[in-house]
Amino acid sequence: MCTLAGVPRATLYRAYPHLKAEFDRQRQAAHEAGPQAEPRLAQIERLKAEVATLRERLSSKNVELDALKEFQATALSRLAAQHDEITTLRRQLDATPVASVRAHPR
Template identity: 40%
Template sequence: MRITAAQRTENENRVRAAIDRLLRGEIPPGGKCDIKTLASEAVVDRTAFYGTRPYAHLRVEFEQRLQAMQDAGEIPDPREAQIFRLKAENNKLKERLDRSEQKVEDLTDFRGQALAQLAAQREEIVRLREAAAGTARVSHLPSPRTTVIGSCS
C-alpha cells in the first residue's frame, strides 16, 4: 500500500524525533539504541530502514550520529555505557590479578631459596660442631665481665 507525501513527511518527522530521543539517552524499557527500537518508537515498519526502502537514509543518518557520539566517548544507551565501564573494570582487575599471581610466584621462589639456604647453613653448623667436639684444641672463651662505672664526686 502506498502512502501519501504528507504521510511520508509525518513518518520522517516521527523517525527524526525518535532518533533525537534515543541519542539523548531516552531509551524505553527493554529497548536499546538501535534500529529495532527506533522503528518501534517511530511506529514505522523496521524493514523500511533497509536497502532502497523509503527510510534507509534515516537509518544511515542515525548510525552516523550514533557512531560520532561513540567516537567522542559518549554512549547514549545506559546499558551500553555500563557494559563498556564493566569491561574496562574487568580488564583492570585481570591485570591486577596477573600482577598478584606473579608476585606470589616470586615470593614462593624466594621462600624456597631461603629455606634451602637455611637448611644448608644448619647442616654446616652441625658438621662444624661435630668436628669441634672431636678435637681437644678448641677452648671456650670466658663470659664477658660486667664493669660498674663509679660515680665521680
C-alpha cells in the same frame, strides 16, 4: 511517569508546576548535551574495562607470587645448608680435645 501513576499529564503539571519546570530543565540539558549512550550499555562497557583491569592486576600478582615462592624455596634451601654446616662444625668442636685451663697465679 504520569501513565504509571494513572494521572493525566496536564493534572500533574497543573498540581506540581515545579516538577514540570524540573522536567523541562533536564530535557533541555539532555538535548544540549547531545546523544548519550544508553546507561546500561555504558555500565556494561565500564564493567568490561574494570574486569580487564582486574585481570591485568591478577596476572601481575600471580607473577609476583611465583617470584616470592621461588625466593622462599631458595631461602629455605640456604637455611638448611647453613644448619647442616653449623651442625657439622659443632660435631667437629665436640670431637676436638680441649686443654684444661688453669688459673695462673698472679
